[in-house]
Amino acid sequence: MWVKAQLTTMTPTSSSQQMQPAAEEEQEQKEKTLLPGELIETFYVENKRRQQNIKIQVKLCAQGVYLRRETNDTDHINEQLIRIEDIVGSSCGARQRKRARGGLNSCRNPSQQQEEEQEESQSQSQSQPPPQTDNSAYLYIYAYLKKEKPLRRVQTLRILRFRSSEDYAENLETAQRWHCRIREHKQHTGAICAAANKRLLILLNPKSGSGKGRELFQKQVAPLLREAQADYDLQITTHSQYALEYVRSRKDLLERYAGIVVASGDGLFYEVLNGLMERMDWRRACAQLALGIIPCGSGNGLAKSIAHHCNEPYDPKPIMHATLICVAGRATPMDVVRVELNHRSRHSVMYSFLSIGWGLIADIDIESERLRSIGAQRFTLWAIRRLITLRSYQGKLYYLPAEQPAASPATPTCSAPAVSRISLPNAPYSEFKDLPDDQQSDEFADALSTDRSVYRQTDSWHSAASRRTAYYSIAGQSNRSRQSVAQRIEAANAQFAELVPTGNMPGLQLPLPAEQGWLCEQGEFVMVHAAYTTHLASDCYFAPSSRLNDGLIYLVVIRGGVGRPQLLNFLLSMQSGNHLPSEPDPFICVLPVRAFRIEPSGSQGILTVDGERVDYGPIQAEVFPGLINVMTTTGQ
Structure with a gap:
């Protein structure tokens, strides 16, 4: 039986539209004209309450599956479109044991179908195998329809029963043709x-x-x-x-x-x-x-x-x-942030996709681990404790602001204290560019020792005199080459530096120059938290303006001197995304940047990268726009 609750109306004016005979004839003529890649079939659904068979015309095209329902006693027609994007997949073959509602039966003689189903039910009641009289082939279409207000996905199954022929193989061939056509249309969406x-x-x-x-x-x-x-x-x-x-x-x-x-x-x-x-x-x-x-x-x-x-x-x-x-079956570019750490002369490089934290939120996240047994409530309890015993940290914050024509309410300007300008020479923070595939050579794959995870980008990889230089055997070179040994090693290391991810920022131990827009703020901070996704957790809408591939890091800064009531309101409003001030605030602000550095004073504190604790010490980060691809439904 047709389940009306599973329909979405496709008529432009209303869910049911009365059509004149002339309009019906015109509609039938249009349906007979199929474009390449389209399939059409007529099915019947038994309505036991009204003791009639409902005619349903099903059309498969690039947009999806159209279902057009007609009844015998009225002139009303309902239409439904199951979009190809909402169809997960399909399968075809013999009848499955568990048959969900929503099946459509294709048959020449509805009365004959009823007689066969009665025979089948009688045989099943006698606990005997059903007779081999069902030559039908079944197509199962699995879809999850997207609904608005509230936003949700509704699981939907449509079953098409093909029985136009007395031969099962011919019916199965028809069902497989529909099945393959659905797969073809799905692949055209960018699988x-x-x-x-x-x-x-x-x-x-x-x-x-x-x-x-x-x-x-x-x-x-x-x-x-x-x-x-x-x-x-x-x-x-x-x-x-x-x-x-x-x-x-x-x-x-x-x-x-x-x-x-x-x-x-x-x-x-x-x-x-x-x-x-x-x-x-x-x-x-x-x-x-x-x-x-x-x-x-x-x-x-x-x-x-x-x-x-x-x-x-x-x-x-x-x-x-x-x-x-x-x-x-679609993918969208996503930013990645390159993170450098320096702790007790140990240098390390890692890559982050979520956030970097210093101060309040990092403290709550890590220190509440001892209360993990009570679940998500541990964050609330530890946040209350941190408000009572509020901490602040001394240090320096360097950041390279993103060029924006004007500040929006979601990214307000920050009424910061006096800052000094520093710059990064020769640092093009534009779209991250890769080498062409034909330039990715394995010529230097015989390196003696190259730990790419801990190398220092600013250490003299390009210098033959460096103690950290990796040496390579260079094929095709002879001692009689015009290049000196040092020049050949320098060229080899220069190419290796292109084969591994390198940053644009100077090393952590080098000063940041002061000519190209870098800003420095020194003082007392309750929190500095950098985010590059909208949510830090499923219930924490932390950076509403962030996009997956906008090439921006959102620095949320809370300075020392902030009041506890304001801080409490900040924490309570993070779930809805209303925690960021819409007007310039002397204590709380958000800064869209492309790179930043934190130099904490002292050795006591917590730093986190993507929610995991890392060594406490100087840290810097820069964004690589669109470096990876993540699975999405839009491909945008």
């Missing part, structure tokens, strides 16, 4: 896995979701992947840094996989990102592999930010909604 013989790599943390990661995957993720007919390899992580090592060392990563999906919290995504950036072919990996996330963990800031970017629902089923985004 990530459209390339032949490429799969998805899914990394699952079994301890995520309070230790229910496997169960969540089997119950909520795997069924959707089956509906989408997505080929994937599931890799279970066994220890910390497992994903980083796996992604970094897997040699056939680009040849075998079209994308990587993280089924966990933000921490596992951080490992995957840094594993990619430590590969020698990191440019190709970032360009060819789309990254997705399914929020099976506790920290779900990225998943919420992607849903916000795509205008997709998140609650109350975040795992289902995130999986739908991952199987949608």
Whole structure:
């Protein structure tokens, strides 16, 4: 029976529209004229209450599946469009045991169909196998219709029964033709896995979701992947840094996989990102592999930010909604922030996608770990404690403002104290440019020792006299070359510096020049938190103006001297995104920047990168616009 609650009206004026006979004839003529790639079929649904068969015309085209319902007793016609973007996938074959509502039966003689179904029900009641009289082939169309107000996805199944022929093979051929046409239309939307013989790599943390990661995957993720007919390899992580090592060392990563999906919290995504950036072919990996996330963990800031970017629902089923985004088949560029740390003469480089924290929020996040057993309430309790025993930190904040013509309410100007200007010479902070593929040579793959994760960009990699210089064997060179040994080594190291990610900022131990727009603020800070996604967690709308690929870092600065009532209002308003002042404020402001440096005074404090604690000391960061691709539904 046709379920009206599952319809969305496609008529321009109302949900049901009365059509004149002339208009009906014109409509029938249009339907008979099919464009290339279109299929059309007539089906019937039995209405037992009215004892009649409802005629439904189904048309498959590039836009999706049109269903046009006609009744015998009225002239009303209802239409529904299931958009191709809302269709996850389809399958065809014999009848499945569990038959959901919404099936459409194609038949020549409805009365004969009723007699066969009665015979089938009688045989089943006698606990005997049904007779082999059903030669029908079934097409199952799985869709999740997007609804507004409230924003949600409605699971919808449409079953088309093909029985125009007495031969099952012919009916199956018709069903397969519809099935293949749906796949073709889906691929034209930009499917990530459209390339032949490429799969998805899914990394699952079994301890995520309070230790229910496997169960969540089997119950909520795997069924959707089956509906989408997505080929994937599931890799279970066994220890910390497992994903980083796996992604970094897997040699056939680009040849075998079209994308990587993280089924966990933000921490596992951080490992995957840094594993990619430590590969020698990191440019190709970032360009060819789309990254997705399914929020099976506790920290779900990225998943919420992607849903916000795509205008997709998140609650109350975040795992289902995130999986739908991952199987949608599109990708969007996303910024990555290069982070440099210097602690006790140990230099390290990492890559961040979420945030960098110093002060209040970092303290609450890390120190409340001792209350993890009580769940999310630990943040509230520890925030109250931090307000009572409020801390402030001495230090210097350097930042390179983004050129903006005017400040908006979402990004107000900051009434900062007197600042000194410094600059960065030869630092083009425009769109991040990659080397062409033909310039990515493996000529220097025989390096003796190159730990790309801890090298210092400002150390003299380009100098033969440097103690940190890596030496290479250079094929085709002879001792009689006109170039000196030092020149050849310098040229080799210059090319190696192009093969690994390098930043534009001077090293942490070097001063920042003062000619090209850098600003410095020295004083007392309650918090400096840098964000480059809209959400730090599913319930923390921290940077409303942020976009996935805007090339900006949003520095939220809270200076010393702020009152506790103002600070309390700031914390309470982060869930709605109203915590940032709309007018210039002497204590709280947000600064859109492209790079920054923090030099804390003393050795006591907490620094976090993507929610994980790092060594306390000088830290600097700069944005690489659109460096990676993340899975989205829009591709924008």
